[in-house]
Amino acid sequence: MPSRTRSAVVAAVTAAALLGAPAAATAAAPDAWSAAPAPGGAGAGSSGRPYFYLEGAPGTVLTDKIAITNPGAAPRTVRLRGTDADGAGSAGRTGGAGHDAGAWLSLASKTVKVPPRTRADVPFTVTVPADAVPGDHPGAIVVSGDGRQAGVRLALRVSGPTLAALSVEDVRVTGRGAAARIRYALVNHGNVTLTPRLAVSADGVFGQVLRRPARTLPVELRPGQRVRLSEKWADAPSFDSVRVELTATAGGGAHATASADYRALPWGWAAVLATGLCLGGAAWFARRRRRRAPPPAGGPAGEETGEREELAGTGSGART
Known part of the structure; x- marks a missing residue:
């Protein structure tokens, strides 16, 4: 130096x-x-x-x-x-x-x-x-x-023209119950550093199940950067079909929304449903098989006697 x-x-x-x-x-x-x-x-x-x-x-x-x-x-x-x-x-x-x-x-x-x-x-x-x-x-x-x-x-x-652009990608829910997590990715498509804010909502068959107002995330996105993030959902429903929606915003007018479906079914209910389907399917198959089965050769003695009596009666009438 x-x-x-x-x-x-x-x-x-x-x-x-x-x-x-x-x-x-x-x-x-x-x-x-x-x-x-x-x-x-x-x-x-x-x-x-x-x-x-x-x-x-x-x-x-x-x-x-x-x-x-x-x-x-x-x-x-x-x-x-x-x-x-x-x-x-x-x-x-x-x-x-x-x-x-x-x-x-x-x-x-x-x-x-x-x-x-x-x-x-x-x-x-x-x-x-x-x-x-x-x-x-x-x-x-x-x-x-x-x-x-x-x-x-x-x-x-x-110095020069600036653009604030943001997207939310790969939204999904992993785990069940207290272990559920909402996972997603944020991508900065502009040329300015962004400090994103995120709002989360979820609606199921039985109504609203989650509402989290927009809050600032502890991350800065530099231009062109992609980060994967997740957050806990400890009170996720155990029996429902839910649409989870994420909305991200940032300074300069950046705005993006993405969603994913989440279907929750407890293992106990799943086992009962699976067992019921199996039993119902087996019963239906058995009934259908009985309907299609041909009658046994010769038939029972009572049926054979009745058929012969009917023929005999027909023959007697012809002679008369």
Whole structure:
């Protein structure tokens, strides 16, 4: 790394950032370093920033700083890298930089040694390609050291037309009774990150069996992402034919609905019904077989005598 860049990183170290922290408590926690957006950046308020938010047109270069704070009594060395975000609750992928925001991000230093009770502000740049697609390109800066890893989210938006589009797919119900679960998939077909809300309803032969109003799901969908989710249905009916309907919405007007059929039949009732069908089928078959069976040869003695008497009487009448 050029000496000027290293000097800039060292100059960004703010000494005694945590003078009020007890030395004994920090000395007992060797992994107490933390990472966050540096104070005073874009969108920073009195309470600081929970993540980076940068926006620019294709071809622009955006800048910001990440702060590494060491409240302990010993120096800490951490490593930094940019990565694409995974969009499923984690700040970044565990693999390489990726091909999107992670590949566009460049850190002034990838290894930083932070003195005790000090904060190091590390500059970085995001170079948006000239052919970048408008919309959201989530990324993260991953910091690792002392046997642990943490990520700081980067919400990057490339200026241009945006589209919010969402679909609900593969809806089904698995399990029975208290073990029933409603399973489904959400797909982001647009170019902006979505925080979906989901409403669930179910109506059976005997009326309404489930109503869950729309609530925000604990997931963010990046553009093009598909996630599989499920939720418990502990009071699912044990004897009914139900239509389950899921409605997902998100900012920007995204809206989607999908449904699936669920038929519940208790094992006891199923066994009784199966037994009844088997017995009824056997009885019907036996009756039909008796009707089609030919009379036995010779017949009973009484029938034979009666038939002969009738013939004899007919013959006598002919003679008379």
